[in-house]
Amino acid sequence: MLSYILKRIFSLLPTLFIVSIVVFLVVYMIPGGPATAILGMEATAEELAALNAELGFDRPFLVQYADWFGGVFQGDWGQSYFLDMSVLDAIGEYFWPTFSLAIYAELISLLLSVPLGILAAYKRGTLVDTATVSVSLLGIALPGFLLSMFLMLFFGVTLKWLPVAGYVELSKGFFEHVRYLTLPALSLGLVQAAYITRMTRSSMLDVLYMNYIRTARAKGLKEAAVVFVYGLKNAAPTVLTVIGQSFGSLVTGTIVTESIFNIPGLGMLTMSAITRRDVFVIQGVVLFVTLIYVLVNLLVDILYGFVDPRIQLGRK
Amino acid sequence: MKHGKFSRVLALALAAAMMLSACGSSTPAETPAAPSTPSTETTTPAAPATPAAPAAPEAVEYKTELNIAMNANPPSLDVPAVNSNIVGGIGMHIFEPLFSLNAESQPTAVLADSYTVSEDGKVYTIKIRQGVKFHNGQEMVADDVVASMTRWLEKSGKAAPLLGGSTFEKVDDYTITMTMPEAYSDALNVLAGNIQWAAIMPKSVIDAATEEGIGEYIGTGPYKLAEWKQDQYVHLTKYEDYQQPVGESSGFTGEKLAATENLYFRVVTDATTRIAGVQTGQYDVAEGIPADQYSILAGDSNVALSTKTAGTLNLFFNTTVGVMANEGIRDAIMMALNCDEISLGAYGEPALYVVNPGWCNPADSQWGSTAGEAVYNKGDKEGAKAAAEAAGYKGEEIVLVTTPDYPEMYNATLVVTQQLIEAGFNATIMESDFATFMERRADPNQFSLFITSNSYNLSPVQLSVLGSSWAGLNAPEVQEGIQNIRMAASASESRAAWESLQEFLYEYGAACVLGHYSGVIAADADVEGFDYFNFPVYWNAKVPA
Numbered sequence: 139m140l141s142y143i144l145k146r147i148f149s150l151l152p153t154l155f156i157v158s159i160v161v162f163l164v165v166y167m168i169p170g171g172p173a174t175a176i177l178g179m180e181a182t183a184e185e186l187a188a189l190n191a192e193l194g195f196d197r198p199f200l201v202q203y204a205d206w207f208g209g210v211f212q213g214d215w216g217q218s219y220f221l222d223m224s225v226l227d228a229i230g231e232y233f234w235p236t237f238s239l240a241i242y243a244e245l246i247s248l249l250l251s252v253p254l255g256i257l258a259a260y261k262r263g264t265l266v267d268t269a270t271v272s273v274s275l276l277g278i279a280l281p282g283f284l285l286s287m288f289l290m291l292f293f294g295v296t297l298k299w300l301p302v303a304g305y306v307e308l309s310k311g312f313f314e315h316v317r318y319l320t321l322p323a324l325s326l327g328l329v330q331a332a333y334i335t336r337m338t339r340s341s342m343l344d345v346l347y348m349n350y351i352r353t354a355r356a357k358g359l360k361e362a363a364v365v366f367v368y369g370l371k372n373a374a375p376t377v378l379t380v381i382g383q384s385f386g387s388l389v390t391g392t393i394v395t396e397s398i399f400n401i402p403g404l405g406m407l408t409m410s411a412i413t414r415r416d417v418f419v420i421q422g423v424v425l426f427v428t429l430i431y432v433l434v435n436l437l438v439d440i441l442y443g444f445v446d447p448r449i450q451l452g453r454k
Numbered sequence: 455m456k457h458g459k460f461s462r463v464l465a466l467a468l469a470a471a472m473m474l475s476a477c478g479s480s481t482p483a484e485t486p487a488a489p490s491t492p493s494t495e496t497t498t499p500a501a502p503a504t505p506a507a508p509a510a511p512e513a514v515e516y517k518t519e520l521n522i523a524m525n526a527n528p529p530s531l532d533v534p535a536v537n538s539n540i541v542g543g544i545g546m547h548i549f550e551p552l553f554s555l556n557a558e559s560q561p562t563a564v565l566a567d568s569y570t571v572s573e574d575g576k577v578y579t580i581k582i583r584q585g586v587k588f589h590n591g592q593e594m595v596a597d598d599v600v601a602s603m604t605r606w607l608e609k610s611g612k613a614a615p616l617l618g619g620s621t622f623e624k625v626d627d628y629t630i631t632m633t634m635p636e637a638y639s640d641a642l643n644v645l646a647g648n649i650q651w652a653a654i655m656p657k658s659v660i661d662a663a664t665e666e667g668i669g670e671y672i673g674t675g676p677y678k679l680a681e682w683k684q685d686q687y688v689h690l691t692k693y694e695d696y697q698q699p700v701g702e703s704s705g706f707t708g709e710k711l712a713a714t715e716n717l718y719f720r721v722v723t724d725a726t727t728r729i730a731g732v733q734t735g736q737y738d739v740a741e742g743i744p745a746d747q748y749s750i751l752a753g754d755s756n757v758a759l760s761t762k763t764a765g766t767l768n769l770f771f772n773t774t775v776g777v778m779a780n781e782g783i784r785d786a787i788m789m790a791l792n793c794d795e796i797s798l799g800a801y802g803e804p805a806l807y808v809v810n811p812g813w814c815n816p817a818d819s820q821w822g823s824t825a826g827e828a829v830y831n832k833g834d835k836e837g838a839k840a841a842a843e844a845a846g847y848k849g850e851e852i853v854l855v856t857t858p859d860y861p862e863m864y865n866a867t868l869v870v871t872q873q874l875i876e877a878g879f880n881a882t883i884m885e886s887d888f889a890t891f892m893e894r895r896a897d898p899n900q901f902s903l904f905i906t907s908n909s910y911n912l913s914p915v916q917l918s919v920l921g922s923s924w925a926g927l928n929a930p931e932v933q934e935g936i937q938n939i940r941m942a943a944s945a946s947e948s949r950a951a952w953e954s955l956q957e958f959l960y961e962y963g964a965a966c967v968l969g970h971y972s973g974v975i976a977a978d979a980d981v982e983g984f985d986y987f988n989f990p991v992y993w994n995a996k997v998p999a
Contacts, residue, residue: 169886169893182611182923183896192665219666220529221684232685287726295730302730303722305686400722402686410527410685413859415889 139443146436153432154425158210159203161424165417166199172219172415193219195417206418215425216418218411225422228407233426235305236396236403239326240388242319246327247334247384252377254331255338259346260365270335277332286325286398293321303400322399326392330384334377341376345369374445382438389434390427515999517738520714520981520992523722523731525742527685532667533653534606534613539909542648543989544719546706547690548589549653549673550699552580552599553646554706555912557987559818561646562707564699565594565654565674567628575637581629586697588656589678596624601657603632610650612916616940617644638940639948640913647912648706648988676710676993677717688719703985703994710993713983717992732757732976738997739981741990743974744861745801757976760986763808763815764973765909767800767866769966770925775898777852782845784963785829787852787903789841790877791870792833797969799869800862807969813917813956815910816970820945825953826960838877852881855901857891863905866968870905898926907971910988914952915939919965927964931955 173189190196194205206216215225223231258270294302300321306314345351346369354364396405404423411419442449530536533545552566563569567581586594603622607613619635634641645652659670671679674697677690692712701708720737722728725744731737733754743751743759751757771787772778797807811830814821832838852874856867867883874881884901886894894900904925911917915936918924935955942948959965975986983994 169890174889174892182921185611189665223684290727290730295733298734301736302734303724303727304720304736398724398727400720400724400727402683406685413887413889414529 139440143436143440146432146439150429150432154428157428158207158421158425161421162203162206162417163199165415165420166202168415172417174415206421215422218416218419220410220414220416221419225418228419229404229422229426232402232404232407234308235401236392236405237389238308238315239319239322239392239396239401239403240385242316242323243326243330243388244381244385246323247330248381250327251331251334252338255335255377256342256365256370258335258339259342262343262346267339270339274332274335277329278336280329282325282329282392283394283398285328286322286395289321289325290398303398305401319401322395322401325399326388326395330388334380334384337380338373338377341373342369345373348372371445375442375449378438378441378445382434386431386434390430516714516996517999518715519718520716520739520995520997521718521720521737522990522992523720523728523737523740525723525725525728527721528688528719530667531671531679531682531688532663534602534650535609535667537611537650539989542651544688544690545651545653545673546648546675546989546991547677547717547993548671548675548679549655550675551646551652551654552582552603553642554651555646555648555988556704556707559705559912561642562701562704564707565599575639576634578632578634578641579625579629580632583697583699584628586674587695588674589672589693590656591695592656594654594656594674595627596630597627598657598660599630599654600624601660602654603630603652605660605663606650606652610652612647612650612911613644613652615921616913616915617641636941639942640915640940643912644916647916649909649911649916676712680716685721687721690717690719691715705985705987706991711983713994713996714992729976732978735978737978739975739977739984739990739992739995741975743976745803745806745971745974748803748806748974751976756979758979758981760975760977760984761806761972762986762988763817763910763970764988765907766813766970767797767807767862767905767907767968768813768919769866769870769903769905769968770895770919771963771965772898772902772926773962773964774926774928776902777847777850778902780845780847781963783842783847785961786838786841786845786847786877787874787879788829788960788963788966789832789834790838790873790879791831791966791968792873793831793966793968795833795873796866796869800866800969801971806972806974809969811956811960811967812970813919813959813967814914820949821914821952823949823953823956825957829960830966833873835873835877838879842878847879849880852879852902853884853900854881854903854905855884855886855891855894856905857888858885859888859891860907862907862971866905870903870968895925896923905968913939914955919959920955925965929958929962929964931958931962 172193172195173186187196194202209216217224218228221228254270258267261267290302293300301318302321304318306318308315346365351364351368354368390404393405393409395401396403397409404427407419408423410416411423524540526540528540528544529538531541531545531548533542533549550564552564553561554564556562565583565586567583569578569580571578582594582596582599588594600622607617607620607622617634617638621633623631623633625631632641638644653673655668656672659668659672662669676693676696678693679688680691681689692715696710696712698709699707703709722731722737725742725747728737728740729743729747729751732740733756748759751759769791771784773784777783793809797809798804801807808816809831810816810824811826812823814823816822854867854871856864858864864885871881871883884894895904908918919927920932920936922928932955935951935958938951939948939955942951973986975990977984978997981995981997983996985991985994
């Protein structure tokens with residue numbers, strides 16, 4: 139198992155290298171530079187050239203890339219000229235709001251989707267199933283920004299139950315932290331729930347009509363045991379994969395939701411960095427996101443072994 | 455089974471958290487409408503007036519925080535170096551200049567005490583106020599002022615072209631001189647300008663500055679910088695040792711009370727969120743309200759809207775490269791433009807724009823002018839088609855570069871393109887993000903036309919259109935016109951010179967003002983003392999608790 143994990147982590151290095159060079163090249167090639175973002179719309183060409191020279195953006199591509207790449211190996215991912223902090227510090231600061239939001243949204247989605255998915259599969263063909271499938275289809279089809287706006291207008295503006303936007307750090311109080319994250323978490327969680335519900339239903343349907351389920355019932359096992367122990371456990375790998383993908387997408391930043399609800403997370407950092415051409419931040423965030431995705435997938439793979447002993451990772 | 459138990463526990467925990475979070479929401483108590491805010495250009499108290507509340511016998515308590523939702527993160531707070539309204543607006547609360555504008559837009563002393571002008575008009579001797587302290591406790595002396603003004607002259611794109619070659623020197627600890635190469639009649643106006651303005655800082659801050667800007671934000675203003683959380687907020691706190699300038703509060707001058715202890719300029723990039731925030735009381739003021747939301751907010755009795763004619767939406771012509779170098783074709787394009795349609799397309803709300811050919815505020819008695827109206831806003835497509843053919847147009851591509859990042863610029867570009875196509879031009883749009891747009895705009899080989907919205911300038915000679923680096927305009931008549939404005943013997947001569955130059959811009963086909971736009975700010979109806987001058991002014995603003 140350990141060797142498998144190490145092998146997976148090691149195989150990440152070429153991926154990160156390719157991603158880094160592609161992103162660096164793309165950012166280098168697109169017109170517009172960081173000096174424009176700093177100095178404003180009416181800066182003269184001379185002012186822009188002077189600032190670009192000071193920041194080192196007037197050097198050839200390979201020189202700039204080699205400089206940055208050398209730094210990465212020494213733990214220096216570069217400096218954000220806009221945020222006035224190192225890229226690693228910036229990622230560290232912007233990651234926690236996203237992480238909190240991702241956990242909260244994932245909790246909401248799991249609490250809704252797994253029971254509903256199981257119920258819809260168990261009551262296949264009934265009104266419950268039809269309603270669940272229809273609502274989850276609607277959830278998948280509904281654009282995230284529209285749901286965000288609706289939640290903001292209804293719970294924030296009309297009912298005034300929750301703040302419409304903003305973020306309070308966990309250190310300033312758990313309940314305030316949760317209160318500010320509730321609307322964005324609902325917005326993200328409901329969309330994710332729609333997807334996971336459909337996948338849970340689908341994988342449970344594959345399992346619930348297998349022979350061993352019929353055998354379990356014939357043995358006189360209670361229905362709950364049949365569904366949860368024999369059914370859900372065998373459907374779990376598929377559900378886990380979907381949850382992993384869902385959590386991966388949440389934890390790597392949700393640009394639209396974070397922008398609407400004004401949450402200073404990775405999504406907002408990504409958007410701002412692109413707008414400002416904050417090259418090293420763009421690089422850093424993309425590498426970090428790649429890393430997170432791979433690690434989440436690795437974690438899901440490891441969990442397979444626990445939920446289904448037939449899956450033995452690393453064995454040929 | 456374990457899974458089921460776990461789910462139940464989580465469900466209970468989440469439900470409890472949501473209930474507590476909902477119960478814990480602190481909805482602001484409804485309070486009766488406050489007296490109307492002091493005069494901005496227009497202030498709409500919105501919808502039906504709230505019935506007047508009975509006079510309260512006890513003194514009103516005010517909040518210690520004012521939350522302002524602004525639409526972008528300031529790139530820096532280095533006021534002289536960065537051309538940005540957000541930077542200038544926040545900076546106005548931290549820094550102060552020697553002179554600034556009062557409510558009548560007249561240059562008025564702030565950190566200056568008095569000044570005299572030499573007989574030849576080239577030397578200004580300025581006495582500075584004594585006993586004024588920077589936020590670091592150090593007293594402001596002539597060395598600080600000389601260092602700040604010298605850097606301002608070097609960095610400010612608005613100052614350098616107008617006062618280039620001038621020098622600042624210390625006479626004694628509280629007196630400086632400004633020596634100009636010529637006797638510029640508008641020197642005091644330039645010193646009091648509010649774009650990339652002359653903020654006074656300690657000499658030590660200037661000495662430590664790099665090409666990227668200053669590293670510390672230390673001024674003499676009524677507020678000092680407490681914390682700047684990038685992409686979240688800029689927090690200013692009241693400066694207790696602030697030395698009040700003389701006179702009543704007026705524009706950027708006079709008394710600055712720092713009526714609310716803490717100002718939070720919160721970065722809220724989404725306009726809908728800013729609006730929802732001010733409607734619910736989460737934000738006291740929301741800046742940058744889009745024109746299409748104006749009519750919706752005008753019906754909300756909890757919100758007061760302030761508008762101010764703030765600048766112009768301009769179409770700039772490439773005058774130097776390719777088909778656009780042909781003046782006849784530029785004239786034909788000018789003839790095709792219908793500015794009423796373009797402005798409506800850009801802003802959607804007729805109350806928020808004025809169609810007028812002037813490059814300065816039409817209400818400005820000195821610089822407001824309709825010169826050029828003979829060729830302005832014709833909307834004559836057939837005439838344009840004939841004129842283009844006569845000028846030798848053979849269907850060459852006319853490229854309009856634009857960016858969807860600024861909706862009014864983008865929408866106006868769509869309408870202009872359509873008008874040009876209808877007039878027989880082979881017009882096409884090249885859109886990109888803002889940074890790319892700026893790069894294309896700066897290179898005459900990459901555009902035929904582009905549209906930007908630009909804030910008003912104090913003097914027409916500061917207009918971007920007159921600079922060759924903006925859209926490549928390099929006609930000798932422009933420099934001649936600028937000289938005539940600046941060296942004029944009287945205000946009326948100066949005005950006549952500007953009218954002549956504005957007329958030239960239209961007749962030469964250099965650029966066209968498509969409309970004058972109004973900035974819109976929404977505030978909670980209870981906010982008192984807020985003033986929307988050239989920037990929103992918050993130093994006297996307060997909200998009942």
